[in-house]
Amino acid sequence: LWAQGGGLAAGTRFDVAGVSLPLAADFSRRAPVQRQGMNALVPGCGRAYDAVFLAEHGFSVVALDLSPTACEAARKQIASSGVPSAVQARVAVVCGDFFEMEDRTFDFIWDCTFLCALEPNVRERWAAKMRSLLADDGELLTCVFPIGPREGGPPFAMSVDLVRSLLEPAGFDSVLVQEELPLEEQHRRPGDPLESVCTRGTALASWRCAKAQGEPVDATAPSPQAPGPFIIDTDCGLDDLATLALAAAASAPLRLVTTASGLAPHGHGHLLARRMLERVGLSAVPVVAGAEEPPPSTVREVQAWEVSYTKRISYVTRKLGIEMPFADRLARRDACDAAAAATSIVETARAAGGGGATILALGALTNVAEAVKRDPAEFRRVVKRVVFVGDTDPSRQSYNAALDPSALSVVLGCGVDFVLIGSACYPPTEWVEALMGEVCSHAGGPAAERAGSGGDEGSTGSDDPAATALRVLGSLDAYSMLYDPLALLFHLQPDAFTPCEQTPTPVRVRGDMSTSHGWRFERCSPEEASGYVIEPAAVSLEQYATFLRQACSGARWRTSDDTS
Secondary structure, three states: OOOOOOOOOOOOOOOOOOOOHHHHHHHHOOOOOOOOOOEEEEEOOOOOHHHHHHHHOOOEEEEEEOOHHHHHHHHHHHHOOOOOHHHHOOEEEEEOOHHHOOOOOEEEEEEEOOHHHOOHHHHHHHHHHHHHHEEEEEEEEEEEEEEOOOOOOOOOOEOHHHHHHHHOOOOEEEEEEEOOOOHHHOOOOOOOOHHHHHOOEEEEEEEEEOOOOOOOOOOOOOOOOOOOOEEEEEOOOHHHHHHHHHHHHOOOOEEEEEEOOOOOOOOOHHHHHHHHHHHOOOOOOOEEEOOOOOOOOOEOOOOHHHHHHHHHHHHHHHHOOOOOOOOOOOOOOOOOOHHHHHHHHHHHHHHHOOOOEEEEEEOOOHHHHHHHHHOHHHHHHHEEEEEEEOOOOHHHOOHHHHHOHHHHHHHHOOOOEEEEEOHHHOOOHHHHHHHHHHHHHHOOOOHHHHOOOOOHHHOOOOOOHHHHHHHHHHHHOHHHHOOOHHHHHHHHOHHHEEOOOOOOEEEEEEEOOOEOOOEEEEEOOHHHOOEEEEOOOEEOHHHHHHHHHHHHHOOOOOOOOOOO
16 A cells, blocks of 8 residues: 555555554553653554654654555654654664564554454464564553454454454463443544444454463553652642652652642742752752732632631641741732743653653642643643542532632643542541551651751651651641642552543533632533543552551652652
């Protein structure tokens, strides 16, 4: 096909004029992992859309095609793709025969309309070659297409049973087979009507090398991958401060803190964030003041509990040894807006390289939305995902979302993975109170009484400043461990969460977003969606307890290479 008439035009025959829909949807559901140093193969790559996509997710990719015309088209497509040069450099376009590839192995192989283009008499050779090319702990992901009655080819008719009959004798076990993909995730070209997939269906199947006889296969076991770099956008509530201390205790790769509107007094959030980072040993992490006041377009009355909470912050931070002019002295109102924070978010994410940076959004989404609006394509390239604490249940309206619902709508629609940590994951208050009581008692008494001015002499059973700060927070306010720290736990240990759905959930933000009560954030049909969210159904209290105990003990551990 590539040899005829100057090659395939974009969007015709096997060319879908962009990233394969099943591949993009599958990666949107995957837990965040670091893929630097891992390699991937895309046989029959065509214009290498999928190869570039995998490179954007951190792989070094071999894009293989037999046709010199296809390889030249791939090189041109990569050069004009608009992705950073560092990503382009991770794609090697190779012109050659799949069956004659040199002996080497890959961590990930993506077969999309490659098997269906081969003559039926070489299918067993295809399976054997796949086994020789896949690393023992690697993954073969196959797009099984087209499914349904079909005479001749290419593409030749496929089915999951057919692919299984080829791969299992060659030494593969199926890990996950998705035979009923949503219509919008099935393989098709841009001009194909959505209904066309009803006559030529798609399945997605993941395969790994079979274990030796007697060795159990655990398809759910997480890969021991280090978490990638991340950014915290915070309103500096007490649970936010706990998240900063936990990041320090975990030696996690925190690259930037930006401040948003919420619970800290306006104009003070960045000061509090800076002093908290200094308190827990992260003085090298930059802090950039963002939109510390809700936008003028959002009309809402400050609630009595918010005033009381501000005083609570003042009290607890004094116990941490952090003196701030809170409560009765609110004269300070620095010029804080989203512009500087948005610039820093994009620049920091770009510098992270690899698969991009994760944003833990722990306050209003104003800064993040501003970063999206400036350059949506660049934001998608450099940001891996946004983890936000909130609910799609309208009866439990998210405080952070209410501060700027229009920003929530912008971020939902930007195309970056959006993880929503909601009330289904919040531990019971009494559970946290009991746990923190146990931790503080084992550390040698009430942490708040011993914290003193926050110096080393005030540590309780440990010289680690992050552990000391966590015990102060936990003993004075158990709620500080209930909400925002779960976003960090998801980034560091995604296996601690139970998935709610196999596919992202369509959601929408509707109504009058200029008021605090005239809008709704809720689940909806795909046709009405503002975007999609990944919404865990529960958190393992056992894993969370281990995480908190270890952080509060002062026994630091490393979760990734610390290059900050």
